[in-house]
Every structure is written in structure tokens, then in C-alpha cells.
Amino acid sequence: MRDLNVRYRATPALWQRDTDPGGFQWVLCDAADDNVFAFLRFDAEGSALLAVSNFSPVVRSDYRLWVPDPFPAWQEALNTDDTRYGGSGVGAGAPGARLTPEGGFLRLTLPPLATVWLTPVR
Numbered sequence: 001m002r003d004l005n006v007r008y009r010a011t012p013a014l015w016q017r018d019t020d021p022g023g024f025q026w027v028l029c030d031a032a033d034d035n036v037f038a039f040l041r042f043d044a045e046g047s048a049l050l051a052v053s054n055f056s057p058v059v060r061s062d063y064r065l066w067v068p069d070p071f072p073a074w075q076e077a078l079n080t081d082d083t084r085y086g087g088s089g090v091g092a093g094a095p096g097a098r099l100t101p102e103g104g105f106l107r108l109t110l111p112p113l114a115t116v117w118l119t120p121v122r
Contacts, residue, residue, distance in 0.1 A: 003078070003084075003085075004078070007077065007078050007117070011043075011049055011077075011117075011119070012043035012044070012047070013041040013042055013043040013047055013048055013049040014041055014049060016043045016044050017041075017042060017043065017044060022042065023041060023042050023043075024039060024040070024041060024042075025039065025040040025042070025068075026038075026039050026040075027039055027040055027050065027052075027065055027066055027067065028052075028065055028066070034054075034056065034060065034063075035054065035055040035056035036052070036053065036054050036055070036056070036060065036063070036110060037052075037053055038050065038051060038052040038053070038065055039051055040068070046070075047119075047120065048068075048071060048119070048120055049077070049117055049118070049119055050065075050067065050074060050117070050118040050119070051115060051116075051117055051118075052065065052092075052108075052110060052115065052116045052117075052118070053114070053115040053116075054110040054111060054112060054113065054114055054115075055113065056112065056113070057112045057113055058112055059090050059109065059110065059111060059112050060109065060110035061109050062107050062108075062109070063107065063108055063109065063110045064105045064106070064107055065105060065106045065108070066104055066105055066106075067101050067104065067105070067106045069104065071101075071120040072100065072101070072120075072121075073098040073099065073100045073101075073120065073121040074098070074099045074100075074101075074106060074118040074119065074120055074121060075093075075097070075098055075099065075118065075119060075120075075121050076091060076092045076093060076097075076099075076116060076117070076118055077117045077118060077119045078115075078116070078117040079091055079092065079111060079114065079115075079116045079117075080111075080114045080115045080116075081111030081112065081113070081114035081116075087111065087114060088111065088112065090109060090111035090112065090114075091109065091111065091116075092108040092109055092110070092111075092116045092118065093108055093109065098121050099118065106118075
């Protein structure tokens with residue numbers, strides 16, 4: 001909980017525009033067969049956080065998600081499957097890796113029964 005609260009306070013995209021529809025954008029909301037959904041949250045300056053949840057017990061390797069153009073690379077900011085939290089340690093990418101979209105789509109590994117937060121690389 002401590003890590004989650006620290007990350008929440010340090011990430012204005014999670015709280016700054018709660019009542020503004022422009023602070024939220026669906027990325028994936030129709031993947032019921034995969035048990036996956038994803039959305040973006042934006043702060044007042046346009047900085048983003050991409051939240052991806054995999055509610056299946058299956059690791060989804062090389063999973064493809066659309067991401068907006070203004071963000072050329074992403075990195076994992078939080079992973080609920082981290083071994084520190086009792087998870088299996090499957091990450092969206094290699095630790096510290098930059099995930100670069102190709103043709104508007106990001107390819108990543110989705111850990112089982114987990115949520116991953118990604119932030120744009122600055």
C-alpha cells in the first residue's frame with residue numbers, strides 16, 4: 001500500500017483531472033475474451049499514465065495496445081505482479097526498459113492477475 005500511495009501522490013494524472021472528461025481516455029475496453037482493459041489518465045499539463053489490467057491467470061506475451069502519438073516511449077512505473085508484492089515477477093518489459101510503440105501500437109508482456117502502470121519516458 002505504501003508504494004501505491006507514494007506513486008499516487010507523485011502522479012498528478014491519477015487525481016488532478018478527476019472531474020474533467022479530458023483527463024481520461026479508453027485505450028482498450030473491448031477485449032473481454034482476453035480479460036484485459038487499458039486506459040489513459042492525463043494531468044493538467046498533458047502528461048499521461050497508462051493503466052493496463054490483465055484479469056486472467058494467463059501471461060499475455062507480446063500483447064498489442066494502441067497508444068497516442070505524442071508519447072514516443074513508455075516505461076513501467078508500477079507492477080502489482082512484482083515479487084515485492086508476492087507476485088510472480090512478470091514485467092511489462094525488461095527492468096528499466098523503454099517500450100517503444102511501432103505503428104501506434106505498444107507491445108508488452110501483461111503479467112497474470114495484475115495491473116501495470118506505464119509512464120512516458122521523459
